Amino acid sequence: MDTINKFDSNVVKSYGRYPLVMEAGSKRICTDENNNEYIDFGSGIGTNSLGFCDEDWAEAVCRQVRTLQHSSNYYYTSVQGEFAELLCQSTGYERVFFCNSGAEANECAIKTARKYSFDKYGKGRHTIITLVNSFHGRTMATLSATGQDVFHNYFFPFLEGFVHAEANNIDDLKSKIDDTVCAVMLEYVQGEGGVVALDKEYVDAVYEICGQRDILVIADEVQTGVGRTGKLLAGEHYGRRADITTLAKGIAGGIPMGACLFSEKTMDVLVPGTHGSTFGGNPIACAGGNVVFSKVTGEGFLDDVNAKAEYIRKRLELCTEVDSVSGLGLMIGITLKTKNAADVVKKALEKGLLILTAKTKVRLLPPLNINMEELEKGMNILIDILED
Numbered sequence: 001m002d003t004i005n006k007f008d009s010n011v012v013k014s015y016g017r018y019p020l021v022m023e024a025g026s027k028r029i030c031t032d033e034n035n036n037e038y039i040d041f042g043s044g045i046g047t048n049s050l051g052f053c054d055e056d057w058a059e060a061v062c063r064q065v066r067t068l069q070h071s072s073n074y075y076y077t078s079v080q081g082e083f084a085e086l087l088c089q090s091t092g093y094e095r096v097f098f099c100n101s102g103a104e105a106n107e108c109a110i111k112t113a114r115k116y117s118f119d120k121y122g123k124g125r126h127t128i129i130t131l132v133n134s135f136h137g138r139t140m141a142t143l144s145a146t147g148q149d150v151f152h153n154y155f156f157p158f159l160e161g162f163v164h165a166e167a168n169n170i171d172d173l174k175s176k177i178d179d180t181v182c183a184v185m186l187e188y189v190q191g192e193g194g195v196v197a198l199d200k201e202y203v204d205a206v207y208e209i210c211g212q213r214d215i216l217v218i219a220d221e222v223q224t225g226v227g228r229t230g231k232l233l234a235g236e237h238y239g240r241r242a243d244i245t246t247l248a249k250g251i252a253g254g255i256p257m258g259a260c261l262f263s264e265k266t267m268d269v270l271v272p273g274t275h276g277s278t279f280g281g282n283p284i285a286c287a288g289g290n291v292v293f294s295k296v297t298g299e300g301f302l303d304d305v306n307a308k309a310e311y312i313r314k315r316l317e318l319c320t321e322v323d324s325v326s327g328l329g330l331m332i333g334i335t336l337k338t339k340n341a342a343d344v345v346k347k348a349l350e351k352g353l354l355i356l357t358a359k360t361k362v363r364l365l366p367p368l369n370i371n372m373e374e375l376e377k378g379m380n381i382l383i384d385i386l387e388d
């Protein structure tokens, strides 16, 4: 109670919070101040990819804290070099820019797309088409990019040069393409928009049209990346590698980090003085990222993610309250027949299970390394609530 009072008196009220004071976590279980346990099916919104305080991760991070916690980007650090190499080699990208969050990674992508076009075609080719129901972040540019009217309020004027096209409707996209367009930005699976995966034919058509007109494709993989969908990048489900891909959330296992990945086409756009970040590529975050990527790209890891996703889907299919299940891998949206998703989340919390909503759906984003025992226990709690 003391903690909640402290928050109420001192922290700005920009979040609706559940009355849970989280004290500690280990594996996929956390405890509150009264030592009650909670199984985590939310991963801090897809961020604690290796659960709470994974031992290898914690050791690498602590070692880095004691070795070198920060150096400005005026200098090189071996840990950032190591992580950059691992990221590029495992994703097939040529270069990376490090920042601190998903919104920042998308800002970097937006700036790069506009400069790519400016360098090649001059002024005026700056429009970025994003999709209705997308979510790209909370900064002014990424709010403007976000294709949901509910976010386009209060903070006028928003940034010029963003147009929203309906997802999975190629005719709508075509009707919005003109000579001012420099990029199309999409989430392969819209996360905050309700865990909605794009159709393969739609994604194919987007890439074809963009390829013909030298329009860049930006994949916002802030939520879908780093193994969340059962592939290292969700683009692999579609057989596609975007000109620019953004990552954040699970990339460093719970330490703030974002990354913008560039293909051969976009790797030389940013030059000294055009972009930067004081904390970008921070050694502690890179140390965490090295462990996350080593594990996620390790043998059998993603097979396990897919097996666990399959298990969850099977359990949900048998549940009478479930209308349908959306998403890919361990990014799961559940449409309910009669119950309200927000009520289900509250009940789950009371019964020791942390889950999320996405629009009107229940959303599950369990840590990628959750084990079968934890998964079964959590699913039993969820199914009991749904069938009650």
Ligand SMILES: Cc1ncc(COP(=O)(O)O)c(C=O)c1O
Binding pocket: 100, 101, 102, 103, 104, 106, 135, 136, 137, 138, 187, 191, 192, 220, 221, 222, 223, 224, 248, 249
């Ligand atoms: C797809 C996507 N892009 C961008 C963001 C913004 O990330 P951050 O909150 O780290 O700025 C989010 C956050 O939910 C997201 O889901």
